[in-house]
Amino acid sequence: MNTTVGPEGWATVHSARQKHYDGKFYGQFLGARKNRYTENTEWIVATMYPGRSMDDGFRGGEWNTSQRFDGPRSTDNADDALKRYVEKSYETFVWNRTFEQDTGEAIDRYLAGPEAAGAPKLSAGWHLTDPGHLNQYGGHTIDLPLHEARYKLLQFLRRTKLSAMAHLSKGVTLDRHQAVELATAATGPLRFEYGYHTYWLAAEAPETTH
Template sequence: MSSTVVNGWTIVTQTRQEVSPNHFQGVFLATGRGGHWVAGRHFDGKKGSTGFSECGEWWHGSHFTLGNPTENMLAALEAYPELAMKAAVWHRLFEQTAAQTLCRFLAGPRRDDLPLLSAGWRESDAGHRLPAAGSTIALPFHEAKYQLFWYLHSTRLGAKAHLTEGVTIDRHEAYTRVRDATGPLRFELGYNTYWLDKDDAS
């Protein structure tokens, strides 16, 4: 999976559309050195324009540099839809599409040398009721990592990780473990358990 690099920033996802006759607007999400992230708005332009100047500048945006790389990334992702609304390129599935593209980026390239694994999650302790859960069949490794990143994203509210500080790993450690994984893993984040395994490990 190749990525566009502009002025030292790797573009993770971007949207550019014609909002009036031959008038294009757009937004982008990008990462740079040191775990820094930016949610930016392209320069307006005509058909064929990239939205960036010749030296790689853009119109404006928000930089996220003060937290750890995961905090910066998620803050940029949260700011991204508001920019899209102002640029008139937002649509009903904008947030979902951006998050899925980010998960795909984090999962990395295809790795045929690594095992097929399933990805999954469940509530760690649901008491007397059946725990909420989800899992996949065995998938190529990069696809399993993508699915696990998506589970982390889509279950983040229910996990309530802020309530288990010092008990389970935090979100940054979770994202780091999945990104660095080359085989099975399992961890608790908040009130949920997540895994990559050779079988459905629920």
């Protein structure tokens, strides 16, 4: 997606609009942009105007209501915006069973960036940090174009957020914001610990139990 809306240049990371039983169309969108002064990524959760079609949610390129998330930590902004975006989806009648999952994937796709010509192919993976654990959970991908490997790594971080139990290793490993920043900025192999898990981008897929 990533079309730009509004005079402030918000990239639409996700949007949803549909007809309600009252005959009107309701919708919302999630947008992001770089703050030109701080380089932090800011997010916006905006509702579209109710209308008579799928195409009349904006007026002069503007939306109905909005809430911005522009704190000093880009990942916190994204996480807070996702939470609010899901809450708003009930008010605009666009919620479905996979709404949060689909939006999270859209956020990670945006953060992973576009395809980069000449970039190396890497595999993404994760496993429990303790090598002596009886059940060595984890997984990895095949070698992928860089932007796809970053996307998969961000997906691993999102899907294993609860099991990583990062709150128990606060101050010992990276926090979520630091981990996401490393993943999005990666231009080659890397390895880091977040909570009780180890994550990586590697030139070759390591032997890891799925």
